Amino acid sequence: MIAPRPERERGTAATVVATPLVPLLEMRGIRKRFGELQALDGVDLVVNEGEIHALVGENGAGKTTLMNILYGLYHPDAGTIRYRGREVRITGPRDAIALGIGMIHQHFMLVPPLTVAENVVLGDERGGPPLDTRAIEQRVRALEERFGIVVEPSARIEDIPLGLQQRVEILKVLYRGSELLIFDEPTAVLTPQEVDELFVIVRQLRAEGKTLILITHKLREVLAVTDRITVLRQGRNAAQLVTKETNAAEIAKAMVGRELKELKARAATGTSLPILQISRLEALSDRGTPALRGVDLVVREGEIVGVAGVGGNGQSELAQCILGLRPVTEGTITVGGADITRDPPKRTRARGVAYVPEDRRVEGLVLPFTVADNFILGKQDREPYARRGVLEREAIAKDGDRLAKDFDVRPPNAKVIVGTLSGGNQQKVVLGREISESPRLIVISQPTRGLDIAATEYVHERLLEQRARGCGILLISSELDEIRALSDRIAVMFEGRIVATLDAADATEDRLGLLMAGHAEAASH
Amino acid sequence: MPIVSVLAALLAGAVLILISGSNPIRGYAALLRGAFGSPYNITETLVIAVPLTLAGISVAVAFRTGLFNIGAQGQLLVGALAAGWTGAQFPELPGILLLPLTLVSAVLAGGAWGAIAGWLKAARGVNEVITTIMQNYTVVFVMHWLLQNGPMTAPNAAGTPASSPIGAGAILPIIIPNEIVPLSRLHAGVVLAIAAVVVFWFLMWRTSLGYELRAVGLGARAAAQAGIDPRRRMVLVMFIAGGFAGLAGMIQVSGLFHRVFDGFSAGFGFDAIAVALLGKNSPVGITLAAVLFAAFARGGTIMQADAGVSSHLVEVVEATVLLVIAAEAIVRALAVRRGTPAEALA
Missing domain, CATH: 3.40.50.300 (P-loop containing nucleotide triphosphate hydrolases)
Known part of the structure; x- marks a missing residue:
C-alpha cells in the first residue's frame, strides 16, 4: 500500500505577496x-x-x-x-x-509507454514491485483534486498532448x-x-x-x-x-540593456504580381489521414501572408508540400507561373524558393557541422563552393566568415559547430543561408520559436527587408502577435483548409481567435 | 579515448590470463613479439591489416551516412568471387589489362551487392541491418554451390572446394624481396589499401558527394529539405561501401590465395565493424585500429604457441575493447542527460 507523503504543515495559504522576515x-x-x-x-x-x-x-x-x-x-x-x-x-x-x-x-522527462500514474511515481515507487496500479492511480487522483490539475491517471504518456504531459511533470514534483x-x-x-x-x-x-x-x-x-x-x-x-x-x-x-527599436512602419503594397499560387491543394499527413483538404492561397511579390492557426491544422504539411517534401494528392502549386506541384526540393529551390523550417535543429541545420558548412547546405555542388565535384574549402571558409558577420552570428566565427550556438544564432545561420540567395519566395515556419527578444527583433527586421526587396513571404506562426505585426494579409487555417483570409487591418485578435477555433460564421459578423 | 579503452581491455585480458593459470606478462610479450617482433612478423601483421582496413572503410563510409553495414563480409566474398572468376577466365591477358579488370570487376560486384541493401532501404524502408545480414548468408551458400561441383569449381580439385587459380596477370606482386625478408607474403595490396584510405578521406571531406553523405548521416531531414535526397544517397553509399569491401576480397584473391575457396576470409567483415568503431570512422583511426586488430590476430597465434595462452583469449581482449568503447559511449550519453557540462568530460 502506498501511503501519501505528508505535506509540510503551513500556517496560511498566502495569495497576497507578503514579505516575511526570512525569505524562503x-x-x-x-x-x-x-x-x-x-x-x-x-x-x-x-x-x-x-x-x-x-x-x-x-x-x-x-x-x-x-x-x-x-x-x-x-x-x-x-x-x-x-x-x-x-x-x-x-x-x-x-x-x-x-x-x-x-x-x-x-x-x-517522461517514459512514453507508461501511464500518467506510473510516471508520477517513477523513481519513488514505495513497496517495490509489483506496483499496485489501482492504489497509485488513486493516490495521483487525490493529488490532482487537491491542486486542480486534471489528467487521466491511467492514460499513456504517448497518447496525450504536450500540455497534459507538462501537468504530469508538475504532478511528479508535487x-x-x-x-x-x-x-x-x-x-x-x-x-x-x-x-x-x-x-x-x-x-x-x-x-x-x-x-x-x-x-x-x-x-x-x-x-x-x-x-x-x-x-x-x-x-x-x-x-x-x-x-x-x-x-x-x-x-x-x-x-x-537598451531600448528596443519599433518595427519599421510598413509601406502599403500595390497590386503586384502573384509569386505563389496554390489551388485546391490536398495532401495526407504522416499517418495517412487527410491533412490538407483543398487549400487556396496566393502570395504576391513584396507581400507577407501570415498563416494563423492552432498547431496541427495542416500548416506544417502546407509548407512541406510547397517545398516538395510531401507528395501532393490533388491540386496545383505554381511559383512565378511555373507548375512545381510535383517538383522535388532541389527543383523547387532552383525556382527561387527559400525555406526556413519550423524545427531548425532537426530540419534547418546539420548540428554537428560547422557554421560555414551549414551555410552551403544545398549549394555544396555548385560554384563557387565546388568545382567538378570537389569542394572549394577556401571559398566555403571565406563566405562562411562573411555571412557570419553579415548576419550577426555570435561568435562571428564560421568554424564553430552550429549545435553549440544559441537558438537565436542558429536561426540566424538558417536565415542567412536562405536570404543570401535573394529568393523570390520565402516559406518560413515558426521563425522566432524559442528565440529571445533581441533575436526575434533581428529576424523580423530581416523579413521586412526581404519584403521591401519584393520577395513574397509565407509566414506560418503560432504566435498571433508576430503574425499581426508582420503580415499584410492573414490566412487562418482550420482542419486542413484556409477558412478565411483577412487584411491585416481587419484581423482583430478576437476574430482570428474565433476563426482559429473553427467558428467561421461567428467571425464574419 | 580509444587508447584508454584498449589499455583497459588489455588489463582485463591480463586478469583472464592469470585466472587461466598463465603468466600475463609472458603472454603479452609473446603477443607483441608475434605481431611486431621481427620483419617477417611485421609483414604478416600487415597482410592481415590490409583487408581489415578496407572492410573497415566499407563499414565507416556507410556509418557516416547513417547506415549500419553489417554486410561487409558478404560484399567482400562477392568481390573475391568476381576477382577469382575474372582472374581465372582470362589467364592469357597481360597483367596491365587483367589486374585492373580483376579489380574493377570485384569493386563493381561488391558494390552492386551492397547497393541492393541500399535500394531496399530507400524504396521499401527495409532496415539495412537485416538485409545485409541475410545477404551475408546468401553469399556463403551461393559460394558453397559455386565451389562444390558448381560452375567455378576447379577441375580435379582435392580437399577444400576451391576455384581454378587466377592467371599470372591477375596476381598482386610481393613487394618485399625474399632477400630482405625471407618468405614474406606482403603484397602490393598494402599500396591499394593506403590508396583506399586516401580515397576515403578525399571522398568524404573534399567532395560535394562526401559532404552530402555526411549531411544525410548527421541530419537526414535537414539534407532532404535542402535538396539532397537521402534515399538516392543511401543506394549510392551502399554501392561505395560494397565496392571497398569488394576490393578487400579482390586483394585476398590476387595478393594472397590466388584462388577462391570455401570458408575464404571468414570474419574480416565482422571484425571490420569493430575496426570502424574503434577508429571512430576516420581514415587514420581505421588504419590504426586495423593494424591493432591484425596484431591481435597475428600475435595471438604466437602467444598460444610460445606462452601456452589460448588464442581465444585474444578474442576476449578484442571483445572487451569493444565493450569498453560501448560503455564509454553510454557513460557519455548518461552524463549529457544528467546535464554535466561537456567540458567536465573533456
Missing part, C-alpha cells in the same frame, strides 16, 4: 565559470514564500545555470544558498528534492512533496490555450501555498502571472522588479 530562498553572490565563459558573475536571487517569482533574461544570461545550481546539477564556484534561513549545500538533485525543491524541465517549484521555460512547447490553462494551475499552486520560480523570456507571461521579477543579463543581476509596478518596456530594457 536566498542565493547570494553565486559565481560559476565554464572554461572561458563566466556564466554567473555574482548573482543574487531572493524568493519569498508563496510568491510566483519570474527569472527572466535573454538566452545565455545565466537563468538556467543558476537554477541548475539550485537543483544541484552544477556546483557554484562561489556564493551561498540559504533555504528557510539555513545555509545549505546542495550536491545533487537528491539534496534539492529532500529540501523540497522540484524542477519541471523544459524537455519533459508527489515528491516539493514546496518550491522551478518551471524552466514552461510555455515554450504549449499552444496559447494550453498556456492559459497552465496559468490557472500556476495560480492554484500559489493559492495552495507553493512557491514558484518561472524561468522565461516571454514578457507577456511574466506580466500575466508573476509577483516579482529578477532580471539577469550576461551573468549579472540587471534588475529586481515588482510586477505590479513595472511594464513590458522596462523589463525588456533591463533584459537587453
Whole structure:
C-alpha cells in the first residue's frame, strides 16, 4: 500500500505577496565559470514564500545555470544558498528534492509507454514491485483534486498532448512533496490555450501555498502571472522588479540593456504580381489521414501572408508540400507561373524558393557541422563552393566568415559547430543561408520559436527587408502577435483548409481567435 | 579515448590470463613479439591489416551516412568471387589489362551487392541491418554451390572446394624481396589499401558527394529539405561501401590465395565493424585500429604457441575493447542527460 507523503504543515495559504522576515530562498553572490565563459558573475536571487517569482533574461544570461545550481546539477564556484534561513549545500538533485525543491524541465522527462500514474511515481515507487496500479492511480487522483490539475491517471504518456504531459511533470514534483517549484521555460512547447490553462494551475499552486520560480523570456507571461521579477543579463543581476509596478518596456530594457527599436512602419503594397499560387491543394499527413483538404492561397511579390492557426491544422504539411517534401494528392502549386506541384526540393529551390523550417535543429541545420558548412547546405555542388565535384574549402571558409558577420552570428566565427550556438544564432545561420540567395519566395515556419527578444527583433527586421526587396513571404506562426505585426494579409487555417483570409487591418485578435477555433460564421459578423 | 579503452581491455585480458593459470606478462610479450617482433612478423601483421582496413572503410563510409553495414563480409566474398572468376577466365591477358579488370570487376560486384541493401532501404524502408545480414548468408551458400561441383569449381580439385587459380596477370606482386625478408607474403595490396584510405578521406571531406553523405548521416531531414535526397544517397553509399569491401576480397584473391575457396576470409567483415568503431570512422583511426586488430590476430597465434595462452583469449581482449568503447559511449550519453557540462568530460 502506498501511503501519501505528508505535506509540510503551513500556517496560511498566502495569495497576497507578503514579505516575511526570512525569505524562503536566498542565493547570494553565486559565481560559476565554464572554461572561458563566466556564466554567473555574482548573482543574487531572493524568493519569498508563496510568491510566483519570474527569472527572466535573454538566452545565455545565466537563468538556467543558476537554477541548475539550485537543483544541484552544477556546483557554484562561489556564493551561498540559504533555504528557510539555513545555509545549505546542495550536491545533487537528491539534496534539492529532500529540501523540497522540484524542477519541471523544459524537455519533459517522461517514459512514453507508461501511464500518467506510473510516471508520477517513477523513481519513488514505495513497496517495490509489483506496483499496485489501482492504489497509485488513486493516490495521483487525490493529488490532482487537491491542486486542480486534471489528467487521466491511467492514460499513456504517448497518447496525450504536450500540455497534459507538462501537468504530469508538475504532478511528479508535487508527489515528491516539493514546496518550491522551478518551471524552466514552461510555455515554450504549449499552444496559447494550453498556456492559459497552465496559468490557472500556476495560480492554484500559489493559492495552495507553493512557491514558484518561472524561468522565461516571454514578457507577456511574466506580466500575466508573476509577483516579482529578477532580471539577469550576461551573468549579472540587471534588475529586481515588482510586477505590479513595472511594464513590458522596462523589463525588456533591463533584459537587453537598451531600448528596443519599433518595427519599421510598413509601406502599403500595390497590386503586384502573384509569386505563389496554390489551388485546391490536398495532401495526407504522416499517418495517412487527410491533412490538407483543398487549400487556396496566393502570395504576391513584396507581400507577407501570415498563416494563423492552432498547431496541427495542416500548416506544417502546407509548407512541406510547397517545398516538395510531401507528395501532393490533388491540386496545383505554381511559383512565378511555373507548375512545381510535383517538383522535388532541389527543383523547387532552383525556382527561387527559400525555406526556413519550423524545427531548425532537426530540419534547418546539420548540428554537428560547422557554421560555414551549414551555410552551403544545398549549394555544396555548385560554384563557387565546388568545382567538378570537389569542394572549394577556401571559398566555403571565406563566405562562411562573411555571412557570419553579415548576419550577426555570435561568435562571428564560421568554424564553430552550429549545435553549440544559441537558438537565436542558429536561426540566424538558417536565415542567412536562405536570404543570401535573394529568393523570390520565402516559406518560413515558426521563425522566432524559442528565440529571445533581441533575436526575434533581428529576424523580423530581416523579413521586412526581404519584403521591401519584393520577395513574397509565407509566414506560418503560432504566435498571433508576430503574425499581426508582420503580415499584410492573414490566412487562418482550420482542419486542413484556409477558412478565411483577412487584411491585416481587419484581423482583430478576437476574430482570428474565433476563426482559429473553427467558428467561421461567428467571425464574419 | 580509444587508447584508454584498449589499455583497459588489455588489463582485463591480463586478469583472464592469470585466472587461466598463465603468466600475463609472458603472454603479452609473446603477443607483441608475434605481431611486431621481427620483419617477417611485421609483414604478416600487415597482410592481415590490409583487408581489415578496407572492410573497415566499407563499414565507416556507410556509418557516416547513417547506415549500419553489417554486410561487409558478404560484399567482400562477392568481390573475391568476381576477382577469382575474372582472374581465372582470362589467364592469357597481360597483367596491365587483367589486374585492373580483376579489380574493377570485384569493386563493381561488391558494390552492386551492397547497393541492393541500399535500394531496399530507400524504396521499401527495409532496415539495412537485416538485409545485409541475410545477404551475408546468401553469399556463403551461393559460394558453397559455386565451389562444390558448381560452375567455378576447379577441375580435379582435392580437399577444400576451391576455384581454378587466377592467371599470372591477375596476381598482386610481393613487394618485399625474399632477400630482405625471407618468405614474406606482403603484397602490393598494402599500396591499394593506403590508396583506399586516401580515397576515403578525399571522398568524404573534399567532395560535394562526401559532404552530402555526411549531411544525410548527421541530419537526414535537414539534407532532404535542402535538396539532397537521402534515399538516392543511401543506394549510392551502399554501392561505395560494397565496392571497398569488394576490393578487400579482390586483394585476398590476387595478393594472397590466388584462388577462391570455401570458408575464404571468414570474419574480416565482422571484425571490420569493430575496426570502424574503434577508429571512430576516420581514415587514420581505421588504419590504426586495423593494424591493432591484425596484431591481435597475428600475435595471438604466437602467444598460444610460445606462452601456452589460448588464442581465444585474444578474442576476449578484442571483445572487451569493444565493450569498453560501448560503455564509454553510454557513460557519455548518461552524463549529457544528467546535464554535466561537456567540458567536465573533456
